[in-house]
Amino acid sequence: xxxxxxxxxxxxxxxxxxxxxxxxxxxxxxxxxxxxxxxxxxxxxxxxxxxxxxxxxxxxxxxxxxxxxxxxxxxxxxxxxxxxxxxxxxxxxxxxxxxxxxxxxxxxxxxxxxxxxxxxxxxxxxxxxxxxxxxxxxxxxxxxxxxxxxxxxxxxxxxxxxxxxxxxxxxxxxxxxxxxxxxxxxxxxxxxxxxxxxxxxxxxxxxxxxxxxxxxxxxxxxxxxxxxxxxxxxxxxxxxxxxxxxxxxxxxxxxxxxxxxxxxxxxxxxxxxxxxxxxxxxxxxxxxxxxxxxxxxxxxxxxxxxxxxxxxxxxxxxxxxxxxxxxxxxxx
Amino acid sequence: xxxxxxxxxxxxxxxxxxxxxxxxxxxxxxxxxxxxxxxxxxxxxxxxxxxxxxxxxxxxxxxxxxxxxxxxxxxxxxxxxxxxxxxxxxxxxxxxxxxxxxxxxxxxxxxxxxxxxxxxxxxxxxxxxxxxxxxxxxxxxxxxxxxxxxxxxxxxxxxxxxxxxxxxxxxxxxxxxxxxxxxxxxxxxxxxxxxxxxxxxxxxxxxxxxxxxxxxxxxxxxxxxxxxxxxxxxxxxxxxxxxxxxxxxxxxxxxxxxxxxxxxxxxxxxxxxxxxxxxxxxxxxxxxxxxxxxxxxxxxxxxxxx
Numbered sequence: 001x002x003x004x005x006x007x008x009x010x011x012x013x014x015x016x017x018x019x020x021x022x023x024x025x026x027x028x029x030x031x032x033x034x035x036x037x038x039x040x041x042x043x044x045x046x047x048x049x050x051x052x053x054x055x056x057x058x059x060x061x062x063x064x065x066x067x068x069x070x071x072x073x074x075x076x077x078x079x080x081x082x083x084x085x086x087x088x089x090x091x092x093x094x095x096x097x098x099x100x101x102x103x104x105x106x107x108x109x110x111x112x113x114x115x116x117x118x119x120x121x122x123x124x125x126x127x128x129x130x131x132x133x134x135x136x137x138x139x140x141x142x143x144x145x146x147x148x149x150x151x152x153x154x155x156x157x158x159x160x161x162x163x164x165x166x167x168x169x170x171x172x173x174x175x176x177x178x179x180x181x182x183x184x185x186x187x188x189x190x191x192x193x194x195x196x197x198x199x200x201x202x203x204x205x206x207x208x209x210x211x212x213x214x215x216x217x218x219x220x221x222x223x224x225x226x227x228x229x230x231x232x233x234x235x236x237x238x239x240x241x242x243x244x245x246x247x248x249x250x251x252x253x254x255x256x257x258x259x260x261x262x263x264x265x266x267x268x269x270x271x272x273x274x275x276x277x278x279x280x281x282x283x284x285x286x287x288x289x290x291x292x293x294x295x296x297x298x299x300x301x302x303x304x305x306x307x308x309x310x311x312x313x314x315x316x317x318x319x320x321x322x323x324x325x326x327x328x329x330x331x332x
Numbered sequence: 333x334x335x336x337x338x339x340x341x342x343x344x345x346x347x348x349x350x351x352x353x354x355x356x357x358x359x360x361x362x363x364x365x366x367x368x369x370x371x372x373x374x375x376x377x378x379x380x381x382x383x384x385x386x387x388x389x390x391x392x393x394x395x396x397x398x399x400x401x402x403x404x405x406x407x408x409x410x411x412x413x414x415x416x417x418x419x420x421x422x423x424x425x426x427x428x429x430x431x432x433x434x435x436x437x438x439x440x441x442x443x444x445x446x447x448x449x450x451x452x453x454x455x456x457x458x459x460x461x462x463x464x465x466x467x468x469x470x471x472x473x474x475x476x477x478x479x480x481x482x483x484x485x486x487x488x489x490x491x492x493x494x495x496x497x498x499x500x501x502x503x504x505x506x507x508x509x510x511x512x513x514x515x516x517x518x519x520x521x522x523x524x525x526x527x528x529x530x531x532x533x534x535x536x537x538x539x540x541x542x543x544x545x546x547x548x549x550x551x552x553x554x555x556x557x558x559x560x561x562x563x564x565x566x567x568x569x570x571x572x573x574x575x576x577x578x579x580x581x582x583x584x585x586x587x588x589x590x591x592x593x594x595x596x597x598x599x600x601x602x603x604x605x606x607x608x609x610x611x612x613x614x615x616x617x618x619x620x621x622x623x624x625x626x627x628x629x630x631x632x633x634x635x636x637x638x
Contacts, residue, residue, distance in 0.1 A: 042545070049570070050544045056569070057537045148369075157374035159532075159558065161585040172569045248532050248565050250585055252558065254369050255533060299541040305499065305527050 026326050027271050027286050030319065034290060038297035045300055048177055055182040056247070058292030060085075060240045062185045062285065064263035065270075066192050067122075067236030069284045070229040072267050073196070074208045075276025076136035078125060078230065080143035081237045082259035086252070087147040088117040088241035093160035093251025096167065103164045110167075110245070115238040121147055122234015126227035136230070144260070151253040160251040171246030181243045188236065192281040205229060209276025266291055269319040271326070278327070290315070359618050360391045361611050362413035364406055364423040366449075368396030371583055373424070376607045383608035390615055393418065403427040410434040414441050420614035422607065424449035428502055429456040436462045444617045446624070448610040450502045465624035467610045469601040471506035472513070474632040475555070478578040479514025481597045481634060482551045485576060488519040492551040493542055495535055495559045496527040504530075507555040507580060514553075523549060528559045535562030543570060550575060557581045557598055564594050582635050590637050597636045606630055 038045040064081045071078045096110035121143060129139040173180040196202035204225055207215045216222045240259075245251055270287030272279025294315060298308045363380055365373045377394055384392040393416075395409045403426040413421050414437060421438050425431040425447065432452055435445050439462070451466040482492065494511045497504030508525070515522045523546045528535035535554065539562060543549065552575060554560035560579030567575055579586060582600035589595040609630060617623060 044544045044547075047544065053540045053544060057540065060533070152369050157369055157371055159371060159561075159583060159585045162588065244533065248536060248562060250532060250561060252532055254531065257531070295537070296541050296544075299526070299538065300545045302524070302545065 026322070027269065027283055027290075027319070030322075031286050031290050031293065034293050034297065038293065038300065042297060042300040045297060050296065050300075052174065052177050052179060054289075054292050054296050056179045057296065058288045059179065059181045059185045059247075060243055061259065061262050061266055061291065062182075062288040063188060063236050063240040063243060064259060065266035065284045065288050066185070066188050066281060067233035068260075068263045068267050069192065069270075069272055069279065069281045070196075070205065071136070071233045072264070072272050072274060073205050073276055073279060074226055074229050075212070076129065076226070076229065077264065077274075078122075078136065078140045078233045079260050080121065080125060080140040080147055081233065081240075081263055082256035083144045083147035083151065084118055084121040084234060084237040085241045085244065085256040085259060086254065087121065087151040087154070088114040088238045089244050089251040089255055090151045090155040090160065090253050091117045092241060092245060093163075094154060096163050096245070097160060103166055107164060107167050111242055114241040114245075115235060118234045118236070118238020118241065119231060120234070121237070122231040123227065125234065126230030129230070130223050130226040148253075155251070155253040157253055159253075161249065163245065163249050167246055168249050171243070171249065181247060184239070184243065188239070189281055189285050196281060201225065201228070206277055209273075209278070211277075262291060265316050268323075269316060271323050273323075273327070287319075290319070358389060358391050359419040359615065360393060360416075361420045361422060361614055362409075362416075362418040363392060363394040363607055363611070364409050364413075364421065365394065365396045365607070366424050366426050367399045367402070369399065372581060372603045375604045379604035380607040380611065383611060387615075390611070392611070397426060403430045406431060407434045410438055414438050414443065417441075418443060419618050420444040420446065420611075422446045422448060422610045422614050424607075425452055428453040432456045432460050432462055435464070436460050439464075444614050446610045446614045446617075448606060448630075451627070465626055465628060467613060467624070467628040467630060468606070469630045469632045471503045471601075472510040474599040474601055475507040475510025475553070475580060476513050477632065477634040478580060478597050478599050479511045479553055480517070481636065482553060482576055482578050483514050483518025483520055485596065486518075486520065486551050489521055490518075490550045491521045491523050491546065491548055492553060493523055493539075493546070493549055494525040495539060495552065495554040495563060496525060497530050497555040497559075499527050504555055511553040511555075520551070528554075528562065530556050530558055532558045532562040532565075535559035536566050537562075539563045540566045540570070543567075543572070543575075552577045554579045557583045557586045560595060560598070561585060561589070564589055568594075590635060593637065597634055600633045600635050602631055602633075 044050050068078060068081065092110040092114035095113040096106045098106055125140050125143050129136040171181060196205065204215055204220055208222060208225060212222060244255060266287035267284050268274060269290055270283030272283060294312055298311060365376060368374055368377060373396060380392060380394060384390065397405055406426050410421060411434060421443055428450060439445050445464060446467055447464055448467040451468060452464060457464060492515065494508060496508050524542050526538055528538045543566065552563050554563055554577065557579040560577055563577050576596045578596050579598040582598045586595055586598055590598060613624060
């Protein structure tokens with residue numbers, strides 16, 4: 001009990017301390033350094049169009065990473081999000097191309113279908129891994145295969161196309177040069193921030209990541225909290241599917257291969273600890289930006305594909321090593 | 333009684349697995365494809381199944397892989413077919429070198445082997461002392477057809493980019509070489525060439541970034557249609573109507589794009605018929621026809637809105 005209150009008050013007070021500010025700014029500074037580097041060494045990096053591009057390009061990863069943050073905070077992992085996204089997209093693609101309905105109806109139906117598909121997959125991940133206290137690594141690896149197989153089965157391995165025009169419009173709509181789909185992701189970030197920092201549920205997720213037993217002994221329904229974290233992650237995969245469809249105007253059953261790894265990278269680069277209990281969704285936002293800016297800038301510089309892949313890997317490792325020292329520094 | 337029935341059923345299915353080639357008179361053809369998650373091979377499988385029904389004089393056993401590079405399970409499939417004693421193996425190899433040795437064993441077991449879709453490596457074949465014909469499309473020639481259509485439209489000096497398939501994959505390599513041949517012939521200016529791993533979303537991202545770096549490009553050659561779709565979407569969101577796109581594969585989703593001019597051309601290699609045609613060739617050899625030699629080219633066709 002004492003330990004648990006400790007955990008809660010500690011993380012809450014941290015939030016306003018100077019140290020926490022430096023802690024958070026650390027990763028922000030890395031992003032700033034990248035932005036300055038690319039602005040100096042490439043001609044087009046700071047163009048309005050290029051910034052719009054970057055925002056569009058990081059949207060799907062950001063949405064997946066927001067859900068992933070919840071799961072990693074409780075000390076879990078979700079390897080299935082890329083496949084679940086594809087499954088949700090295919091189910092929604094089937095719904096949106098149903099004949100004999102109005103445009104608004106099929107779009108709503110498709111959104112509902114994608115979100116339901118994501119919800120169900122996330123719920124299953126949560127219930128199975130929490131009920132039997134099994135490593136989420138292996139349960140979600142199973143779900144990765146189930147969802148991918150289901151996506152291929154439902155679509156018969158064919159790309160689904162010909163979506164209503166209004167749906168395309170949403171995918172490419174802008175407000176003051178900011179893609180609407182990115183704003184959707186940003187709203188999700190803010191919502192997640194509120195849940196994680198301003199609700200008892202959110203604070204207890206940190207608690208579970210730090211000391212699950214303490215939270216359990218304090219009489220909280222840990223099982224349901226963990227299920228909720230996985231379900232949120234599944235939901236974001238469903239939302240990512242809608243964005244994917246709106247942006248590309250197709251549903252492909254082979255979409256999202258490896259997306260789970262990019263989402264995990266964004267969360268970890270953002271300073272969330274893989275062992276749970278420490279981190280923030282604002283960090284995840286910055287982490288997604290770092291990956292996106294890197295992918296964009298390295299192409300603008302004209303680096304070869306293979307060098308680009310190597311540098312991305314190096315940056316992930318540097319970020320985590322730096323984070324190790326930041327955490328040590330902050331703990332002093 | 334019930335137990336006996338189950339036992340009998342089990343025995344029958346084991347017998348079936350062990351090789352019904354002897355039990356029935358129909359020859360058995362084992363078809364080994366690459367990833368069935370790929371639309372191209374999925375359509376090919378459908379085509380082969382229809383073909384089996386239509387001909388009715390052979391038995392088809394088809395296997396696919398988990399993914400494009402899963403050559404271990406292809407090796408297992410070859411070994412299983414050898415054990416089952418099939419009459420012919422028709423295979424689209426996942427790796428042009430790794431598959432030579434298991435296929436040699438199959439030939440030594442008296443099985444007719446037909447290599448289609450991707451050619452086995454000539455050097456590896458020589459090393460193993462294997463003589464095997466290749467039945468398949470000319471990926472390089474096909475890409476050159478699309479590239480030439482682009483070159484003809486844009487003219488010398490035009491700036492173009494290539495969006496490549498998976499690095500290391502034979503068909504990706506051949507298609508890139510075909511595009512590069514067009515670049516040379518039409519004196520185009522190749523400003524960048526990058527992979528998007530055959531995938532729409534990645535092509536969309538990669539191409540948007542290339543377009544930022546080189547806003548003055550005039551043409552794009554994508555090594556498959558899935559990536560071409562990503563490029564077309566990137567052009568739409570950038571509001572650019574002055575850039576011409578060509579693709580490869582002729583998947584249904586690009587039909588509307590070719591029709592309304594968002595894409596100039598794609599290449600059809602009639603994937604649906606490719607496995608079926610290879611099976612026909614295998615059955616001819618089984619029936620006592622001559623062994624195949626060299627490269628049996630399958631048809632390719634440029635698809636435009638004309």
